[in-house]
Amino acid sequence: MNENIYSNISDLYSHLMRFIDYKKWANYIYKISKEIKDKNIFSLELASGNCALANYLVDKFYFYVVSDLSSNMLVKASAKIKNKVSCNFLALPFKKKFNFVFSCFDSVNYLTNKKEFLKMLDEVANILDENGIFTFDASMENNSLKYQKYLNRKGDYKGIKYEQISRYSLKNRIHKNKFIIDFGNGVIKEETHYQKIYRFEDYFEMISHSKFSVLKCYEAFSFTNANANSERIQFVLKKRN
Ligand SMILES: C[S@@+](CC[C@H](N)C(=O)[O-])C[C@H]1O[C@@H](n2cnc3c(N)ncnc32)[C@H](O)[C@@H]1O
Missing domain, CATH: 3.40.50.150 (Vaccinia Virus protein VP39)
Structure with missing residues (x-):
C-alpha cells in the first residue's frame, strides 16, 4: 500500500x-x-x-x-x-x-x-x-480495456502541467496509472497508482x-x-x- x-x-x-x-x-x-x-x-x-x-x-x-x-x-x-x-x-x-x-x-x-x-x-x-x-x-476488465486509451493524456490546469500514463496488464490484471505533475519552478512530482482488476x-x-x-x-x-x-x-x- x-x-x-x-x-x-x-x-x-x-x-x-x-x-x-x-x-x-x-x-x-x-x-x-x-x-x-x-x-x-x-x-x-x-x-x-x-x-x-x-x-x-x-x-x-x-x-x-x-x-x-x-x-x-x-x-x-x-x-x-x-x-x-x-x-x-x-x-x-x-x-x-x-x-x-x-x-x-x-x-x-x-x-x-x-x-x-x-x-x-x-x-x-x-x-x-x-x-x-x-x-x-x-x-x-472491460472498463480498463475500454478507457485505457482516454487515460493517456496531458494537460494544464491552473498553471499545473500534468501527464497521465495508463497501462492495463492482462497478465497480472493490474491497472497502473502514473502521473507526472509539474507544479512549476522546477517542482515535479510523480505518483503511481496500482489497481487490481479482480x-x-x-x-x-x-x-x-x-x-x-x-x-x-x-x-x-x-x-x-x-x-x-x-x-x-x-x-x-x-x-x-
Ligand atoms: C478514484 S479515487 C475516488 C474518490 C471518490 N470516491 C470519488 O468518487 O471521486 C480513490 C480514492 O481512494 C482513496 N484510497 C485509496 N486507498 C485507500 C485506503 N487504503 N484507505 C482509504 N482510502 C483509500 C484515495 O485516497 C482516493 O481518494
Whole structure:
C-alpha cells in the first residue's frame, strides 16, 4: 500500500474528473440506501476523495462521515462537509456503528491482493450495524480495456502541467496509472497508482470468506444483474445471520 497516493494529484483531481456526473452517481447511491429499513441513516463514506459525491448526499442522511487515506484530498471538500476523518479503510478507527457504509469509483480496486480485500471487509463488518448495508463499485476488465486509451493524456490546469500514463496488464490484471505533475519552478512530482482488476467470480469467492453475503450485484447505475462482462459492478452486501 502506497501511503502517498493522492497526495500530489489532489490539486488536479476535480479537473481530471470534470466529466464525471457525481449528481447521477449520488442519486444511485441514495436509491440503494433505501434497502435500509431504519428511519435514520448513519452513513460512512470510505475513500471519499475530495467529497464530490458527499456534496449531493450529505443533506439526505441523518448523519454523514466522510473518510479517506489522503488528507490532501479531504481538505479539498466544500465547507458543507463537516465530519471528515483521514484513515485507511484497512484500519477503521471508529467506535460508533453505522447502518450505511459505502465506497465509490474504483476505490476498492486499490486493494491489490485478496488478503487486503478481506481485511477491508472485516474492518467494515466491525463498524456496521447488524441490519446495515455495505455497498461499493468495482471496476472490471472491460472498463480498463475500454478507457485505457482516454487515460493517456496531458494537460494544464491552473498553471499545473500534468501527464497521465495508463497501462492495463492482462497478465497480472493490474491497472497502473502514473502521473507526472509539474507544479512549476522546477517542482515535479510523480505518483503511481496500482489497481487490481479482480475477476467477477473473485468477488464472490472473497465475500464468501467474510462476514458478508451478497444481497445484490448490479450493473453500476442500474438495478439489473451484473455479469462477468460488466464494465463496472455495484455490490450490495449485508451481514450474514
Ligand atoms: C478514484 S479515487 C475516488 C474518490 C471518490 N470516491 C470519488 O468518487 O471521486 C480513490 C480514492 O481512494 C482513496 N484510497 C485509496 N486507498 C485507500 C485506503 N487504503 N484507505 C482509504 N482510502 C483509500 C484515495 O485516497 C482516493 O481518494
